[in-house]
Amino acid sequence: MKLLIPPEEHTILFRHITVALDCSPHSLASLTAAAELARKMHADLTGIFVEDINLFRMAELPCSHEIRMYTPEPEKIDTLQLERSVKIQAKKAESSLQRVAGECNVEYSFRVCRGVVTGEVIAAALEADLLVLGRSGRSPSCRKGLGSTARKALAEGKKPLLFMRPGIPAKAGPILVLYDGSEGSNLALSTALALMEKEQILHILILAESYEKSLGIERELSQNRVLADTVAEYHHLPPKNGKTLERYIRMAASGMLVLSDSMNLPRESVHELVRELDYPVLLV
């Protein structure tokens, strides 16, 4: 078995990383993860803030009122006030980017554009090697699963994609990679190896039809020179549906999950897993 990306090229995996910023906790987690990756990969970082066109349209509607947490009655939305508030958010996003990029000592740029958030984020990420975004944004109801932008990015097949959530940093705990010997899983493994920090443990979850085959894959991997300097732990699971996989991954309680949607598993199952799994996920 050959790994698609030899280890000496790991450092040039991502040159340009784009992170979507909206001042939500998810986006701050994304920013931190993106900056750390940029430091690791010597990549530059682009922060993108989208001024939601829907907000401005709504403000111009005669029936638009804003309901606030600590204000008794809904208030008419003032367009100018809204403009100012959005500008303040953008400023805040920029200063967060400036601070985090400064801490990680990476080059950064910041862009503000106006439009439909999902479309603008995906369009901005076209030039990037990696798009980092929160599992959900500022939308009121996305408690679990993916927010609209993340859903759209996933659906449109934009890759690689790193979904972050607050509370679990990308570099916390071991990296878990799904491996079934496919081209996609090789890419996932190569990427995971490239992201490994010193003395970080790599968990490899081998998905094979039978236990013997799974052990065979483990043997092959363990003899591979690329993994020679890595502390790797092997886990075995027959490829079942996404739900089982999700439960298993939850039980393993690892850190970031690295996987590909070009594995032997159906793409839809992989996407389902990404949607449901409330962990940092890097889809390659």
Add this chain to the structure above:
Amino acid sequence: MSLPEKLSPEKLYKTCNPGEFSFLSTADLDGPIKATGQDRAFEAIAFSMGIKHDGFNLFALGPNGTGKQTAIMQFLATIAPLAPVPSDWCYVNNFKHPRHPGALKLPPGKASTLSRDMEHLVEALLTVIPSAFSSEEYQVEEKNIREKFQEHQAEAFEDLEKKAAEQHIALIRTPAGFAFAPEKNGEVLKPEEFMSLNKKEREAIEKEITNLKSAMQLIMVQIPKWQRETQEKINELNRNIANFAVKPLMAELKNSYASLSEVIEYFETLENDIIENFDQFLEKEPDPREMLLGLSTGKFQQKGALLNRYRINVIVDNSKREGAPVVYEDKPACQNLVGDIEHISQMGTLLTDFTLIKPGALHRANGGYLLIDARRLLLEPLAYEALKKALRTRQIRIESLAQLYSLVSTVSLEPEPIPLDIKVILIGERQLYYLLNVYDPDFSELFKVAADFEDELPFDGDGKLAYARIISAIAKTDKLRHFDRGAVARVIEHGSRITGDSTKLSAHLQSISDLVREADYYAASAKRKLVKAADVQKAIDARVLRSSRIQEKIREATLKNAILIDTESEKVGQINGLAIYSPGGQSFGHPGRITARVRLGKGEVIDIEREVEMGGPIHSKGVLILSGFLGARFAIDQPLSLSASLVFEQSYSGVEGDSASSAELYALLSALSGVPIRQWFAVTGSVNQFGQVQAIGGVNEKIEGFFDLCNARGLSGKQGVLIPASNVDNLMLRSDVVNAAKKGRFSIYPVTHIDEGIELLTGVPAGVLDKSGNYPPGSVNGMVVAKLKEMAEKIRKFTASSSDDED
């Protein structure tokens, strides 16, 4: 009338025979310095220390240096070890009211144990609590609670969002809240699209949005309540986890102090505080701003702050004590007595807490005895008042002086007062005791017992042995040479000389110990192993020499006749009086010329010193007594038709005392009688209206002063001093004076009556009244009467001729 004989040399000096001693040197003596002749004071001390009622504190009064403190310490050393060891005291944090730290009473030695146990507890909690809160169980539980809230909130929004979506209305998050807007294909309708809808459609949308807004507001109202409930659940969880972690450690601690209810009570509040403030024990990320300012709450500092909060401030630790404490407070400032609350400066602010409470001497001596120098106590501002307050209220209340007088305006504490059970012993001069008694009404209430220390010891076997022991103890304590018995005898003789009484010894231990050290110095110079009498004598002589500058200057001026003192001839109305000078610590005597002149007058005796306000009241009184004597003796049958003036010649400063009144009377009698006085005599002694000569002070110095002048001019064998007979017991004269007396070159005459003195001074009998009430014509008194008669006649004639002239 028989004249008094001059005193034999034996009467001039009481020697101490070294052969009386059973020891050869003070090295043979052991044991502590034992004060002798202080039975009255010891009785008072024993009474004060024995009586358990309030206010029976002691004031030890007597001159400084008489060994009051030593004597009291020795007494206390016998009783204090037998008394029970008092309790330990410590201050602990009052978790409810940190401004009022609590006082804990513990059995002796337990306070330091408790302090150590508390440090161990905090160390253990720093491990146990973080591990309990980092446990998976806690993390999962807390996450569940928080997620439940998130879910609750999200569900409410999701339902509303769904409901809105069914009506093609989007729920949008604005920068400050939420809003609803009509949508189409996932995008909000543009205003022109919306306006292109017909009125009915627009109204339907607006109505729907209004309903949704109401529903949203209902959710909004619920959110703070859900947040509160969530926080309560988390708090409950935290309490349970902290309780679980803390309980076993506290149970162990409570078990160790089960018999001490106050401590158990403190443990209860402590346990609650730890559980309520469990997050103090969790490691925190340091605040970068604080780090910049150097106030980092790193692990070390965090631990320090925690240790402070739960520290035990041991105020009194009696773990190593045997018996009751005996404390001598050398600097009885207010804060040294009742304790103090210190502050630390942090970023320009003064902060304090219960760990900065410092104990005072009252705390240390509580349950025992506290000795304080009364003068020093009164010199310290507010200290005496603070001591009285503590004794009156029977508790020690620490108050910050700066706070009390608004010198510092910052946060301070009011620690719980500690009950006081103490005997306070003030040591001071007699005058201080009497002043306090008169001017301070509290004093007699609080210091009911006075131990009046004697200034003198009897010059007997016990007194002499006491001196020998004192010398021995000083030699041992100060690592000096021991004294042979001859040297001891000389010190004893000097002790008697200090008192000015040959039957007494001075109890002024300070003077004696100084002499002992000085004599040791001369013995060392002479390379002797034992101090001899010669060394003691040298020390005494050197002491006199060091302070003799003024004395020698006066004598020098006299020898040069700048000061006129006649010691050879006989003069009418002139006599040598004797005065004492006391510059600094040493006093010396020197003769002064007193003259008297008479003229016709109305019977008054003019004291020139008083006229120019250079005479003190006692001196003036003495002169007035002379008038009384003269009037009673010579003016029974005729008026006293004279006017006499008396003066201390060449006196340029004030004159006080009545010791010259006999000399003044002799000068007057000489002036009246015209009989000259022998100037080779000097006179001292006061006189009363009956002509009796009375005792005076400083007799030794006065005699020695006249002797020194005569000696310098050459002793003729005629020279001598007339002293009151009642002063004979006070004679402890220098050896050169005694030797001169032995050789008959200088004489001391004890005089009891003025008639004896005038005969000695003039060589003419004073004269005694015969049966007809007349003095013999050739006697001094006879000549005085004759003179007075003559003067009266002259007055009468003068008055008669004046009357005739007027007619």
